Amino acid sequence: MHDDAAILSVDIGGTTTAAGLVTPEGLILSCETAPTLGRGRGRVLEGILALLVATRADAVRRGVRLRGVGVGVPGAVDATTGQIGRDIQNLPELAGCPLGARVTEALDLPAVVDNDVNALTLGESYYGAARGARHFALLALGTGxxxxxxxxxELVRGVSGYGGELGHIPVDLNGRACFCGGRGCLKAYVSGPDIAAQAREALAEAEGSALLALAGSPEALTARHVFEAAGAGDPLALDVVERVCQALGAGLAAILNGFNPELIVLTGGVAESLEAFMDAVLRWTRAYAFDGAYRAARIACVAIGKSASIRGAAALYLYEEARRGGARG
Structure with a gap:
């Protein structure tokens, strides 16, 4: 294998799939997107494989050698076999699909498949804010x-692929319902839709708020409206954001106390909005964390851009290639 051969990198989302050619140094040579087609496993898989075949053809036209395929998907994956778990929320059509084998069969290239945030984590390790760190965690705060x-x-996957599901750390034993079936999960307080839901609940019991002027109606309310109103000093929005900061602080403290990392990377749209409120996040984190664990860590909001998922899939392939056969690239 040529060390400079590129990786065919793939990020499969609930609505869009992206595929590109990425060098081992993280340079994106090309990237194309296509809708992730619904209505049945065959249709979803057919669309994904068609995009991958087109990307491989693009590599041939460019004279780019390929070493393998890295694929990130939104759910638990057996990274050893490339089989997707049964409880993939955003793409139930792919539940139980042996995706790694199907990709290898279609492209005649070795393939590595894993959870998309695991891929993102490796991308930060290889190319981003966590480069050089040996102990870190990443939280992607967005719609989930x-x-x-x-x-x-080393990446922590656990015995069945659920290692690193940090969004389901309980922060309130009798708290808000989560889509996973549990209650009080971190996700139920700090994801974008859940922040908006908490604001709508508060509005129903309030006499007024700048939030309505921003959003137009409770139904149109988003997390971005909540942060904008809080930044302008709206009391109701500030109260909601304070609860979000408290929940996030409790989750971060659980990570610090449980794993003692040197770095926690916060990324995604909600993290970008929270950057203006990091003093409150850190205040709550410090209140719940061991002092030694808190002082040893850096907690950073990182805007990693839309290309991060494609670089992450490349890093995923390189990581597994090195783990299975040689030194890290």
């Missing part, structure tokens, strides 16, 4: 809350 753990220089 994804997590990744990288400890002692």
């Amino acid at each position: 809350v994804g997590g990744g753990l990288y400890l002692n220089g």
Whole structure:
């Protein structure tokens, strides 16, 4: 295998799939997107494989050698076999699909498949804010809350692929319902839709708020409206954001106390909005965490951009290639 051969990198989302050619240094040579087609496993898989075949053809036209395929998907995966778990929420059509084998069969290239936030975590390790760190965690705060753990220089997957599901750390034993079936999960307080839901609940019991002027109606309310109103000093929005900061602080403290990382990377749209309120997040984190664990860590909001998922899939392939056969690239 040529060390400079590129990786065919794939990020499969609930609505869009992206595929590109990425060098081992993280340079994106090309990237294309296509809708993730619904209505049945065959249709979803057919669309994904068609995009991958087109991307491989693009590599041939460019004279780019390929070493393998890295694929990130939104759910638990058996990374050893490339089989997707049964409880993939965003793409139930792929539940139980042996995706790694199907990709290898279609492209005649070795393939590595894993959870998309695990791939993102490795991307930060290889190319981003966590480069050089041996002990770190990543929280992707957006429409959901994804997590990744990288400890002692290795990605933590656990015995069945659920390692790093940090969005489901309980922060309130009798708290808000989560889509996973549990209650009080971190995700139920700090994801974008859940922040908006908490604001709507508060509005129903309030006499007025700048939130309504921003959003137009409770139904149109988003997390971005909540943060904007809080930044302008609206009392109701400030109260909601304070509860979000408290829940996030409790979750971060659980990570610090449980794993003692040197770094926690916060990314995603909610993390970008929270950056203006990090003093409150850190205040609550410090209140719940061991002092030694808190002082040893850096907690950083990182805007990693839309290309991060494609770089992450490349890092995923390189990580597994090194783990299975040689030194890290």
